[in-house]
Amino acid sequence: xxxxxxxxxxxxxxxxxxxxxxxxxxxxxxxxxxxxxxxxxxxxxxxxxxxxxxxxxxxxxxxxxxxxxxxxxxxxxxxxxxxxxxxxxxxxxxxxxxxxxxxxxxxxxxxxxxxxxxxxxxxxxxxxxxxxxxxxxxxxxxxxxxxxxxxxxxxxxxxxxxxxxxxxxxxxxxxxxxxxxxxxxxxxxxxxxxxxxxx
Amino acid sequence: xxxxxxxxxxxxxxxxxxxxxxxxxxxxxxxxxxxxxxxxxxxxxxxxxxxxxxxxxxxxxxxxxxxxxxxxxxxxxxxxxxxxxxxxxxxxxxxxxxxxxxxxxxxxxxxxxxxxxxxxxxxxxxxxxxxxxxxxxxxxxxxxxxxxxxxxxxxxxxxxxxxxxxxxxxxxxxxxxxxxxxxxxxxxxxxxxxxxxxx
Numbered sequence: 240x241x242x243x244x245x246x247x248x249x250x251x252x253x254x255x256x257x258x259x260x261x262x263x264x265x266x267x268x269x270x271x272x273x274x275x276x277x278x279x280x281x282x283x284x285x286x287x288x289x290x291x292x293x294x295x296x297x298x299x300x301x302x303x304x305x306x307x308x309x310x311x312x313x314x315x316x317x318x319x320x321x322x323x324x325x326x327x328x329x330x331x332x333x334x335x336x337x338x339x340x341x342x343x344x345x346x347x348x349x350x351x352x353x354x355x356x357x358x359x360x361x362x363x364x365x366x367x368x369x370x371x372x373x374x375x376x377x378x379x380x381x382x383x384x385x386x387x388x389x390x391x392x393x394x395x396x397x398x399x400x401x402x403x404x405x406x407x408x409x410x411x412x413x414x415x416x417x418x419x420x421x422x423x424x425x426x427x428x429x430x431x432x433x434x435x436x437x438x
Numbered sequence: 439x440x441x442x443x444x445x446x447x448x449x450x451x452x453x454x455x456x457x458x459x460x461x462x463x464x465x466x467x468x469x470x471x472x473x474x475x476x477x478x479x480x481x482x483x484x485x486x487x488x489x490x491x492x493x494x495x496x497x498x499x500x501x502x503x504x505x506x507x508x509x510x511x512x513x514x515x516x517x518x519x520x521x522x523x524x525x526x527x528x529x530x531x532x533x534x535x536x537x538x539x540x541x542x543x544x545x546x547x548x549x550x551x552x553x554x555x556x557x558x559x560x561x562x563x564x565x566x567x568x569x570x571x572x573x574x575x576x577x578x579x580x581x582x583x584x585x586x587x588x589x590x591x592x593x594x595x596x597x598x599x600x601x602x603x604x605x606x607x608x609x610x611x612x613x614x615x616x617x618x619x620x621x622x623x624x625x626x627x628x629x630x631x632x633x634x635x636x637x
Binding site for chain 2: 390397421
């Protein structure tokens with residue numbers, strides 16, 4: 240029942256936004272009585288904070304599942320970037336965005352959302368480093384990974400106002416190529432300390 | 439009086455978010471009578487749509503003013519990137535973000551916001567190309583400019599949950615360096631069609 244309530248909250252955040260997500264709509268959507276709902280979550284904030292946590296776990300699972308399907312070899316960088324781009328253009332990001340923006344002007348919500356976002360941010364960063372095989376001891380590599388995650392966040396925000404899948408694909412193509420050149424260069428530089436021919 | 443009402447609306451969007459911006463608060467903040475306000479803007483949507491347009495103009499002016507202060511020479515790329523980063527981390531972006539997210543689940547608002555965002559997006563892109571002296575006829579250059587704008591949008595979104603000026607500065611340092619290398623290479627390649635020594 241708890242899971243049904245949280246799933247319904249996430250769905251409603253995507254469909255109706257934060258202010259349109261009422262506790263009445265959640266209980267209707269989840270098929271749970273008002274009494275039972277109030278027992279689990281006395282206020283909208285309780286419900287939404289639990290949904291944030293639930294969302295965080297779903298975001299982690301979604302990314303881990305997508306990561307396990309990635310190819311090895313030359314196509315890997317592009318595939319990692321696409322996976323991140325898809326994730327940040329999907330419903331889990333949209334629901335998180337609603338909470339994020341609402342939390343900006345709601346102190347109670349911010350207290351729950353900000354630390355969770357820090358954890359998610361750190362874990363997503365760590366996962367991306369591993370998936371790309373990036374060496375963060377090289378200068379600039381850490382910042383490029385962070386830039387990659389801020390890029391897909393920006394693309395995710397743009398996608399909420401309309402479908403721009405084709406634009407996103409072209410940008411991610413180019414980003415992956417640039418990242419590959421830069422990370423490749425750094426890695427080679429670290430291994431050989433000689434000047435390799437660069438493309 | 440109209441300008442005062444629109445400024446008050448933008449201020450309230452930043453302070454209280456979209457749902458916390460009520461017509462009563464706007465008339466109080468602007469020091470305008472309810473009657474006069476209703477004469478100019480009969481509904482909240484009228485007011486907010488006018489504020490979107492007003493915001494769009496302010497965004498354009500803000501960027502143009504910042505652009506006129508940019509240095510020439512080697513530091514220019516970094517300065518352009520910093521200008522964009524600062525802009526997307528400022529209050530005008532925050533107010534636009536509130537409208538953007540509200541418009542996602544409000545059809546009337548979306549009808550006003552989506553075309554404006556397209557115009558702003560195109561103009562910001564054009565300005566960035568000019569400021570960087572980028573040659574979009576070269577493969578990948580257009581996408582790298584778009585990526586730069588999506589990156590600063592993502593950084594702007596991150597900054598709404600807390601001050602991360604230092605993190606942003608490091609990321610923009612690195613991105614400016616990467617962009618400089620990539621655009622520099624493209625430009626040189628276009629001029630000489632020979633293999634120059636690359637750093």
